[in-house]
Amino acid sequence: MPIDPNRIATDIEEIARFSEHADGDGPESSAVLGYSRPTFSTPWRAARDYVIAEAEGAGAEARTDAAGNVHIRHRSVGWERRVWLSGSHIDSVPSGGKYDGVMGVVVPLEIIRAFPEAPLELVVFAEEEGTTFNLGMLGSRLWAGHQDPEVLGRLRNRHGQTAAEAGLPHGLDPDRLRAAYGDAAGGGGGDWTVRLDPDRYVGMIEVHAEQGLSLWDSGKAIAAVDRINGRRQFEITLTGQANHAGSTGMPGRRDALAGAAEIVAACESLGRELDRELRHTVMTVGRLQVAPGAVNVIPGRVEMSVDFRAQEEELLDRGETRLREIVTGVARRRGLSVGIERSERVAPSPLAPEVVSALVDAAAARGRTLPVIPSGALHDAAMIAGAVPTAMVFVASRDGISHNPDEFSRVEDIAAAAELVADVVRSGS
Numbered sequence: 001m002p003i004d005p006n007r008i009a010t011d012i013e014e015i016a017r018f019s020e021h022a023d024g025d026g027p028e029s030s031a032v033l034g035y036s037r038p039t040f041s042t043p044w045r046a047a048r049d050y051v052i053a054e055a056e057g058a059g060a061e062a063r064t065d066a067a068g069n070v071h072i073r074h075r076s077v078g079w080e081r082r083v084w085l086s087g088s089h090i091d092s093v094p095s096g097g098k099y100d101g102v103m104g105v106v107v108p109l110e111i112i113r114a115f116p117e118a119p120l121e122l123v124v125f126a127e128e129e130g131t132t133f134n135l136g137m138l139g140s141r142l143w144a145g146h147q148d149p150e151v152l153g154r155l156r157n158r159h160g161q162t163a164a165e166a167g168l169p170h171g172l173d174p175d176r177l178r179a180a181y182g183d184a185a186g187g188g189g190g191d192w193t194v195r196l197d198p199d200r201y202v203g204m205i206e207v208h209a210e211q212g213l214s215l216w217d218s219g220k221a222i223a224a225v226d227r228i229n230g231r232r233q234f235e236i237t238l239t240g241q242a243n244h245a246g247s248t249g250m251p252g253r254r255d256a257l258a259g260a261a262e263i264v265a266a267c268e269s270l271g272r273e274l275d276r277e278l279r280h281t282v283m284t285v286g287r288l289q290v291a292p293g294a295v296n297v298i299p300g301r302v303e304m305s306v307d308f309r310a311q312e313e314e315l316l317d318r319g320e321t322r323l324r325e326i327v328t329g330v331a332r333r334r335g336l337s338v339g340i341e342r343s344e345r346v347a348p349s350p351l352a353p354e355v356v357s358a359l360v361d362a363a364a365a366r367g368r369t370l371p372v373i374p375s376g377a378l379h380d381a382a383m384i385a386g387a388v389p390t391a392m393v394f395v396a397s398r399d400g401i402s403h404n405p406d407e408f409s410r411v412e413d414i415a416a417a418a419e420l421v422a423d424v425v426r427s428g429s
């Protein structure tokens, strides 16, 4: 039974129905408001259960690991065999689209239905977007051992629940994760339901929407991804002096927002400069909080975020040094006190050349030339890449739009990705 685009389309539409906006408002509401599935929420669980039920209907079996990730294998494959891993996430950003993450789950689901004997394990990672608990790729981080599980007691969702509390009914087990963390020698005592065991996998392929323009603009359906940008994020606090906007003259002001504005502009210039040195380098100030935030008060305090991504660690090091110089220089000149804290550091992930070649060769065998491109965005695959030979397949995103209800990919392109993954997975069996 070959890959069936209609089944893939049905899966995507069915999963889209599980959304916080869908409650009794009719289908139009999601088309306008988008699709919202925060991790460990009711719609998230319903989407997860849909995937499990579909797989079980095809003769597969599901298990949950201590990080709340779901693993699915066909019974004819069993849990002992060394297989390929493929999967992504079903949580969404608030008011997101139907395809981000979801296509990377329904592709291996369709492969299990079409080729039950394929040596494949489907994984649904818990919490990728980072919008539920403010930490991206939480499920894959924990399983891969890249995250101290202690954080689960501190991260909270918008209802005030900690990740540990919210995840409990869905298989998250902080105690088992804690027992394994820091145990470099096969943390988890070889128990794959606590810690990723690389010996169990031939490789990992994550299918994902490109979320950029390069494929759509060039009329290509799919591409192999050979590299994922590293990311560093910073929280910067500038403190000046709040004062009366009318009676305080311009000389001697210590305006925190005017300082922040200089830093925003300098970050943009620095990002452009570094991008000229190495393509796909980006720097973004995405959040500014101004206090007291009144029309007639000089801003006394600003908190701002910086997100910085590049393909090389050395460039990230240099960019971070420059960023710190910019921030301290502006603060010194303006008499502001400054705090700069690096809140995240994920190294660039070169993906496995042998998996990329296997994808390129499989495409060639189908008469298709597969472009090879890097990923600017982070994905679960980046967490697995250090332990298991990993690559990604990108599917064209219409107009490059994502994290938006208008997000769209052609189902025939997703099916082409599924055929490619199926070819690679089945080639060695």
Ligand SMILES: [Zn+2]
Residues within 6 Å of the ligand: 089, 100, 101, 128, 208
């Ligand atoms: Zn995603």
